[in-house]
Amino acid sequence: MTNIPSGPHPDRTPMNSDDSRENSLQACCGSIQKESASAWCCAGNTGPAPVIHTTTDFITFENRWDHFLARWGINRVGHIVAPGLYRLGNPTAGSPVFASANYTLSFDALRSVLSGIDAYILVLDTNGINVWCAAGKGSFGTDELVRRIDVTGLSGIVSHRRIILPQLGAPGVSAHEVSRRSGFSVEYGPVRARDLPAYLATHTATREMRTVRFTLADRLVLTPVELVHILLPMIAAVIALYFLAGPVAALAAVVAVLSGTVLFPALLPVIPTRDFSTKGFILGAIVAIPFAVTFALKPGMSGIVRIVTVLVPLLIMPVVTAYLALNFTGSTTFTSRTGVKKEIFRYVPAMVLMAGVGTILGIALGILRLMGVA
Amino acid sequence: MFDSYAENTLRYFPEKCINCRRCTLVCPHGVFAEGEHRAELLNPRDCMECGACALNCPVQAIEVQSGVGCAWAMISAALRGKDMDSCECSCGGPESSCCGGETTEEPCSCGAEKRDLQ
Numbered sequence: 001m002t003n004i005p006s007g008p009h010p011d012r013t014p015m016n017s018d019d020s021r022e023n024s025l026q027a028c029c030g031s032i033q034k035e036s037a038s039a040w041c042c043a044g045n046t047g048p049a050p051v052i053h054t055t056t057d058f059i060t061f062e063n064r065w066d067h068f069l070a071r072w073g074i075n076r077v078g079h080i081v082a083p084g085l086y087r088l089g090n091p092t093a094g095s096p097v098f099a100s101a102n103y104t105l106s107f108d109a110l111r112s113v114l115s116g117i118d119a120y121i122l123v124l125d126t127n128g129i130n131v132w133c134a135a136g137k138g139s140f141g142t143d144e145l146v147r148r149i150d151v152t153g154l155s156g157i158v159s160h161r162r163i164i165l166p167q168l169g170a171p172g173v174s175a176h177e178v179s180r181r182s183g184f185s186v187e188y189g190p191v192r193a194r195d196l197p198a199y200l201a202t203h204t205a206t207r208e209m210r211t212v213r214f215t216l217a218d219r220l221v222l223t224p225v226e227l228v229h230i231l232l233p234m235i236a237a238v239i240a241l242y243f244l245a246g247p248v249a250a251l252a253a254v255v256a257v258l259s260g261t262v263l264f265p266a267l268l269p270v271i272p273t274r275d276f277s278t279k280g281f282i283l284g285a286i287v288a289i290p291f292a293v294t295f296a297l298k299p300g301m302s303g304i305v306r307i308v309t310v311l312v313p314l315l316i317m318p319v320v321t322a323y324l325a326l327n328f329t330g331s332t333t334f335t336s337r338t339g340v341k342k343e344i345f346r347y348v349p350a351m352v353l354m355a356g357v358g359t360i361l362g363i364a365l366g367i368l369r370l371m372g373v374a
Numbered sequence: 375m376f377d378s379y380a381e382n383t384l385r386y387f388p389e390k391c392i393n394c395r396r397c398t399l400v401c402p403h404g405v406f407a408e409g410e411h412r413a414e415l416l417n418p419r420d421c422m423e424c425g426a427c428a429l430n431c432p433v434q435a436i437e438v439q440s441g442v443g444c445a446w447a448m449i450s451a452a453l454r455g456k457d458m459d460s461c462e463c464s465c466g467g468p469e470s471s472c473c474g475g476e477t478t479e480e481p482c483s484c485g486a487e488k489r490d491l492q
Binding site for chain 2: 135136167168170171172173174175176188191205207210211212273274275276278326327329330332333334335336337338339340341342343344346348
C-alpha cells in the first residue's frame with residue numbers, strides 16, 4: 001500500500017513531493033498544461049513548474065480493497081494520495097476547484113461524486129488523515145491551503161479565484177485569512193461529498209446538507225477499527241480467564257468487549273442517558289446478567305462464595321463496556337471536549353473502583369478454588 | 375443527571391456581528407441561524423467545540439475553546455502526566471495515521487485509532 005507508484009493506484013503519482021517536483025521539470029512549458037506552464041515557467045520563475053496529476057471519477061476494485069483495509073485499520077499510514085493538483089475530466093481555466101485531503105477515502109469520495117464534471121482537485125497534505133480530523137488538528141488548514149495554492153501555481157491555471165472546500169474543513173481553515181493571503185475566496189460546500197452535485201446546481205447548501213449526522217451505517221462502519229484495536233488485550237484476557245476461571249468467564253470477556261465495540265455504537269441513540277459512560281454501564285450490566293445467573297445456578301457453592309461469584313461479572317463487565325463506550329466519544333460527530341472531560345472526571349473513578357473490587361474478589365475466588373474451599 | 379454535555383465554552387457577542395453568515399455555513403450542528411440583522415445563537419447546547427465558527431468569523435464575534443472531544447486522547451495525556459486541556463488529538467502525526475475509516479462524510483474515529491500511537 002505504501003508503494004503507491006507501482007501499487008494499486010496507477011492513476012496516482014509518487015507520494016514524495018520532491019519526486020513530483022523533479023518529474024515536473026519535464027512538464028515545464030510542455031504540452032501538459034499550457035496556461036500554467038506559461039504563467040509559471042515563462043514568467044521568470046526559476047523553479048520547476050508544478051506537475052498536474054490526472055485522476056478519474058472511477059473507483060476501481062483496488063480502490064475498494066484499499067477502503068476495506070482502511071476500515072479495518074490495516075496499514076494506517078498507507079492510505080494516501082500524493083498531495084498536489086489533479087485534473088478530473090477535461091477542466092479549463094474556468095472549471096471549479098475542489099479541495100480534499102490526501103487520504104484515499106476522502107479523495108475517492110470526492111472524485112467519485114464528480115462524475116461528468118470537469119474540475120480540478122487540490123489535494124492538501126494532511127498526512128493521510130481525513131478532512132475533519134485533519135482540520136481539527138490544523139493540517140487541513142489555512143497555512144497548508146495557502147501553501148498548496150502557491151506550490152501548484154493554481155492562480156496561473158484557473159482564471160477565477162474560488163476554491164470549494166468541504167464544510168468539515170472549516171475547523172482548520174479561516175476563509176477570510178485564506179482570501180487575504182492567497183487571493184482565493186473559500187466557498188464551503190456541503191458536509192457530505194455525495195451532496196456536491198445538488199450543491200453545484202445553485203452553490204447553496206440546504207440546512208440538511210450542512211448538518212452532520214451519525215447514522216447507523218456511519219456508526220457500524222467504525223466498529224471494525226474499534227474491535228481491531230482492542231483485539232490483542234481481549235485475546236490475552238480470554239486465555240487468562242479460560243485457564244483461571246473457565247470457559248464461561250472467557251466468554252464473558254468476549255461478550256463485554258463486543259458489547260463495547262460493536263453493540264454500543266450500533267445502539268448508541270437508543271440506550272438511556274446522554275453520557276457515554278452511563279450508557280456503557282447500562283449496556284454492560286444487561287449483558288452481564290446472563291453470566292451472573294449462570295454462576296448463581298452453579299451447584300456446590302456456599303452462600304457467601306455464591307454471592308461473590310455473581311458479583312464479579314456484575315462489577316467487571318459493565319466497567320469494560322463503559323470504558324470502551326467512553327472511548328468511542330472521539331469517534332462520534334458531536335461530543336465536545338468540555339463534556340468528555342466532565343465525563344472522565346465523573347465516571348473514571350467509579351470505573352477504577354468497580355474494576356478494582358471486582359478483580360480482588362475474582363482473585364480471592366481463584367485462591368479459594370485452588371485451595372479446594374470453593 | 376447523566377448529562378455532561380449541557381455546558382460548553384461557546385461564547386457569542388452579537389453586538390460585534392456583521393451578519394456575514396459564515397458561522398451559519400460552517401457549523402455542522404446548526405448552532406447558529408441566520409437572523410435579520412445578525413446571526414442568532416439557536417442551539418448552543420449542540421455545540422461540539424470544533425471551532426469552525428470562531429475561526430471563520432472575521433470580526434471575532436464568537437469565542438470557543440476548540441478541541442477534540444476524545445476521551446482516549448485526554449486519558450492518555452493524563453496518564454503520561456500531560457495537561458488534558460492542552461493535549462491535542464494526536465491523530466495525524468507524520469509517524470501515525472490514527473484517524474482512519476473516514477471520508478468527508480464521516481466522523482473522526484480518532485478514539486479508536488490512536489491506540490497504535492505512542
